[in-house]
Amino acid sequence: MNAFDDIREDGFSALDAALIEAFRSIWPGSDEAALHLAALASWATARGHSCFTPDLLDDWSSPGESTARERRILAWHAQLRAGDWPEAPFIGPADSQAPIVVEGRRAWLRRYWRYEREIEAALRARALAVAGLPPAVDVAAALDALLPSADHGEIDWQRVAAATALRAPLTVICGGPGTGKTFTALRVLALVRHFADAPLRMALAAPTGKAAQRLSESVQLGLRSLPLSDAQRADLPSEAMTLHRLLGFHAQSVQPMRDSARPLDLDVLVVDECSMVDLPLMAKLLRALKPECRLVLLGDPDQLPAVENGAVLAALAACNTDNRFADETARWIGQASGERVAAGDDRGALAERIVRLERPRRFGGASGIARLVRAIRTGDAGAVFDILGDSADIVWSEAPWRIDASAVRRQLHDSYRVLAEAETPAAALEALGRYRILCALREGPQGVSGLNRTVANALHGAVGEREFVHGRPILVTSNHHALGLYNGDVGVFFRERPESPLRAWFARRDGDVHALLPAQLPAHDSAYAMTVHKAQGSEFDTVELVLPEQPHPLLTREWLYTAASRARSQLRIHASREVIGAALARRTRRINGLDLLD
Numbered sequence: 001m002n003a004f005d006d007i008r009e010d011g012f013s014a015l016d017a018a019l020i021e022a023f024r025s026i027w028p029g030s031d032e033a034a035l036h037l038a039a040l041a042s043w044a045t046a047r048g049h050s051c052f053t054p055d056l057l058d059d060w061s062s063p064g065e066s067t068a069r070e071r072r073i074l075a076w077h078a079q080l081r082a083g084d085w086p087e088a089p090f091i092g093p094a095d096s097q098a099p100i101v102v103e104g105r106r107a108w109l110r111r112y113w114r115y116e117r118e119i120e121a122a123l124r125a126r127a128l129a130v131a132g133l134p135p136a137v138d139v140a141a142a143l144d145a146l147l148p149s150a151d152h153g154e155i156d157w158q159r160v161a162a163a164t165a166l167r168a169p170l171t172v173i174c175g176g177p178g179t180g181k182t183f184t185a186l187r188v189l190a191l192v193r194h195f196a197d198a199p200l201r202m203a204l205a206a207p208t209g210k211a212a213q214r215l216s217e218s219v220q221l222g223l224r225s226l227p228l229s230d231a232q233r234a235d236l237p238s239e240a241m242t243l244h245r246l247l248g249f250h251a252q253s254v255q256p257m258r259d260s261a262r263p264l265d266l267d268v269l270v271v272d273e274c275s276m277v278d279l280p281l282m283a284k285l286l287r288a289l290k291p292e293c294r295l296v297l298l299g300d301p302d303q304l305p306a307v308e309n310g311a312v313l314a315a316l317a318a319c320n321t322d323n324r325f326a327d328e329t330a331r332w333i334g335q336a337s338g339e340r341v342a343a344g345d346d347r348g349a350l351a352e353r354i355v356r357l358e359r360p361r362r363f364g365g366a367s368g369i370a371r372l373v374r375a376i377r378t379g380d381a382g383a384v385f386d387i388l389g390d391s392a393d394i395v396w397s398e399a400p401w402r403i404d405a406s407a408v409r410r411q412l413h414d415s416y417r418v419l420a421e422a423e424t425p426a427a428a429l430e431a432l433g434r435y436r437i438l439c440a441l442r443e444g445p446q447g448v449s450g451l452n453r454t455v456a457n458a459l460h461g462a463v464g465e466r467e468f469v470h471g472r473p474i475l476v477t478s479n480h481h482a483l484g485l486y487n488g489d490v491g492v493f494f495r496e497r498p499e500s501p502l503r504a505w506f507a508r509r510d511g512d513v514h515a516l517l518p519a520q521l522p523a524h525d526s527a528y529a530m531t532v533h534k535a536q537g538s539e540f541d542t543v544e545l546v547l548p549e550q551p552h553p554l555l556t557r558e559w560l561y562t563a564a565s566r567a568r569s570q571l572r573i574h575a576s577r578e579v580i581g582a583a584l585a586r587r588t589r590r591i592n593g594l595d596l597l598d
């Protein structure tokens with residue numbers, strides 16, 4: 001066995017092992033406990049954390065303690081838990097050149113330490129910068145026109161958010177599904193334009209193609225309801241793009257064209273679905289903005305964080321969870337919006353930039369889905385089970401979901417037949433938003449691969465999941481910049497006429513559709529069933545939520561919250577009480593080293 005193998009046998013990935021091998025060859029004879037810590041820093045980042053802390057050892061699945069090496073590992077872990085960091089030339093404080101940075105109880109790969117410091121500094125500079133502030137009385141008049149107070153006797157946080165956005169080139173608008181984040185952002189754009197002397201360069205962006213498409217649709221609908229003239233409306237953006245396109249990432253490059261040397265020529269940028277923006281992308285986005293460009297971040301911090309690394313939105317939202325402000329800010333908000341917000345809480349400049357929207361606007365107050373999503377967010381199991389058992393828009397079945405049951409086959413047929421029976425490819429693409437099976441895992445009987453295979457067979461006979469069949473929905477699983485297709489884009493195979501070739505159709509951001517021959521397609525899977533991670537940023541009229549039959553570490557409160565909030569009109573959930581209870585009790589943990597409070 002060589003040294004590489006022993007690290008792999010300790011439970012590390014090939015990537016962790018490669019890092020350790022590099023350290024061993026640069027610093028021969030290094031302390032094994034120190035190499036183990038370096039491997040842990042790499043292991044933590046692969047799990048979405050930005051750094052390692054000894055608390056994460058609770059998640060370590062120990063290979064055992066039967067061999068001398070395993071017992072040594074357990075002894076190293078005890079040492080780490082006691083705060084005793086091993087020493088080596090590759091471990092050092094921030095101001096050293098060491099590739100592993102240790103500070104307090106945290107250890108980072110230096111790259112992530114750098115991203116975090118860069119993000120902190122950029123966000124803080126934005127929070128502290130003063131934007132040319134119009135008189136409060138003028139803001140009040142403009143707000144009354146754009147966002148008239150509903151006067152429900154409660155604070156209208158949309159008005160607070162819109163007024164707050166005028167104060168500095170950073171605003172974070174957080175809120176659950178349908179709480180009016182996009183609606184508010186559009187008013188922010190109109191408000192900023194109102195106080196500018198000339199048209200502004202404004203852009204809308206989101207981390208995935210699907211989220212950008214939804215943002216475009218929502219903004220286009222919202223623009224119509226804005227009390228503005230056609231000329232004023234024309235000054236506002238109506239098309240969103242992916243952050244990758246905005247920043248100018250090329251096919252294989254991790255560095256975008258836009259950076260601090262070649263910043264984006266923008267006065268205002270709204271970024272939606274920020275919970276899905278990972279640490280490197282957030283750092284690159286902030287780098288590419290001029291200091292004076294107003295950045296408005298929208299998102300739901302209770303959703304699953306980015307698959308990759310970091311949870312910047314959640315860290316920001318944690319700076320102000322209760323919508324309280326420092327005295328001076330609260331006074332200004334009162335003058336500019338008429339809303340009397342709680343004062344006396346000076347938690348630093350960044351906390352002042354964050355507003356949480358509380359009222360669901362999309363669903364009526366009676367919507368079971370909206371109440372369920374709120375109960376999941378607070379982890380209130382009693383309320384969750386009450387709502388699951390007694391809501392017109394939710395069907396809860398404790399029995400496992402079996403595709404071979406004839407009722408399920410019939411219902412699948414009804415739900416997916418519309419794709420094949422649509423009159424045009426555009427209509428088929430539109431129908432994709434009506435129904436989707438969502439699940440947690442890739443493998444296993446309730447996993448996405450198996451479900452896709454059995455649904456394809458149930459619908460199309462034994463043609464196999466990979467066959468090109470008319471009406472089959474597909475999910476792109478890799479980025480293809482030249483074709484404008486991105487990981488997560490969903491399309492459908494469609495033959496316009498019996499004699500036409502079968503092509504894969506996708507919706508373009510401009511509302512048009514485009515078609516590719518099957519041979520042109522980048523890597524893709526069926527999309528009858530998708531994981532909740534892949535469905536983030538999308539919504540469906542009906543969601544068939546299929547959970548595994550046993551509790552699983554991936555099933556967390558945040559997962560369940562994200563899953564349930566994908567449903568617009570009906571949620572059908574197939575899971576035992578035990579599996580739901582276990583998911584509510586488990587949290588998605590993301591350790592970060594962001595220090596955002598003053």
Ligand SMILES: Nc1ncnc2c1ncn2[C@@H]1O[C@H](COP(=O)(O)OP(=O)(O)OP(=O)(O)O)[C@@H](O)[C@H]1O
Pocket residue numbers: 158175176177178179180181182183184218222361362
């Ligand atoms: N103040 C308001 N008055 C009337 N309608 C509103 C208001 N705020 C939001 N809405 C409506 O509520 C719906 C949801 O709003 P919006 O899409 O802005 O929410 P969101 O938080 O961005 O949603 P998502 O979580 O899906 O991104 C939209 O139809 C919007 O027009």
